[in-house]
Amino acid sequence: MITRRDLLKYTIKGIAGLAVPIAALEIVNPNKIFAGKNDKSKTRWVFLVDTYKCVGCGFCVKACKNENEIPYDANVTRTWVERYVVTKDGELFADTPKGARDGFTTSKIDLGAGKYQDIKKEEISKAFFVPKLCNQCENPPCVQVCPVGATYQVPDGVVLVDRKTCIGCGYCIMACPYGVRFFHPVHHTAEKCNFCYHRITKGMKTACVEACPFGARQIGNIKDPDDPVTKIIKTERVGILKEEFGTKPQVYYIGLDKEVR
């Protein structure tokens, strides 16, 4: 028989036990402790796009595809340029033919399914180009969903994909709110922009930044207070894409419009 005293004792112990967080029961992981001490990485790569300067030439896309060995004629690309045209009636047109690999050479907007629409100069209220690439989010949802540890973030903020570990399940492609991931047609694994990791780790700039004749694209280290990109981000009005998703994207835009998605 259980006494009233014992019942109360067990109840209190039980509730106290439930209150212990799962984390308190976790076995100590030396890697994690090491990481905590070493958290002060000296580099955090960020990107800055000035949409006023972009003319939609697509040199960035061409250079990126060649530099990163993305099959040139396959309709996939790590970076691309979008065109937005808003008419005086308030109608929005947006397209990115072949990711703007060959630039924008016609005023006809690609509506998809082989349909095009020409918009006359008098009808245009505003029109501009927006380069897109991986946002190297501080909270990357694509990494959270990977079931095999094939995609991860390095301490300097860049999100990479391990082609040997990737099983091609496509969860990360679905999870990215910015649509920057795709299947590599040759390797059959998830593929994405990695800020030309092989170049920035050698002190070079990314291929797209170098290819841009107009200085619309810039890369910098936000942990360096003297970096020109850091200065612009800290002192000028910049925007980010899809803030409401909480991903903390690290590609900043000057001249971002509400129509840009």
Added chain:
Amino acid sequence: MKNHVFRPLFVVIGLVGIVLIARLFIVPKDFGVWERGYMYGWHRKSNEEDWKAVKVKYQFNNEYCKDCHGDKYDSLIQSPHAIIKCENCHGPVLEHPLNPAKLQIDRSRQQCLRCHSYLPYPTSGRANIKGIDPGKHNPDIECSMCHNPHKPNLGALSGGK
């Protein structure tokens, strides 16, 4: 309890054991939780080096071209095209002049039209670039037949190259 109740249990324990042993061999030694923690840093450490080892194709440094192609370089830097890198038209330098000995030059109309097809977009830099209607301006010939891309100033048209 009878033996036939335990038998499937042994099979399951055996399978779990096989999986655990196989895992020892299949999972790389450097696979684990690294700097960014379990959520973002669970990966194979050596893959970071794999990415750093990708070959650089573009130099994007016009000074690199200057030593051998000084005449073209000098002409280019005095023109409005000075902002364009040599490799944007001449292709990635790789280990040129050793490999490849000759670069593939993009002389297509498409290449020039990237900027010079006129688009009336007032809120972008495109509106400030001199442009043509590609359907009407000598549609059948290459731009370089009349314009020298290293010295594109229109005044030079009358004075030859």
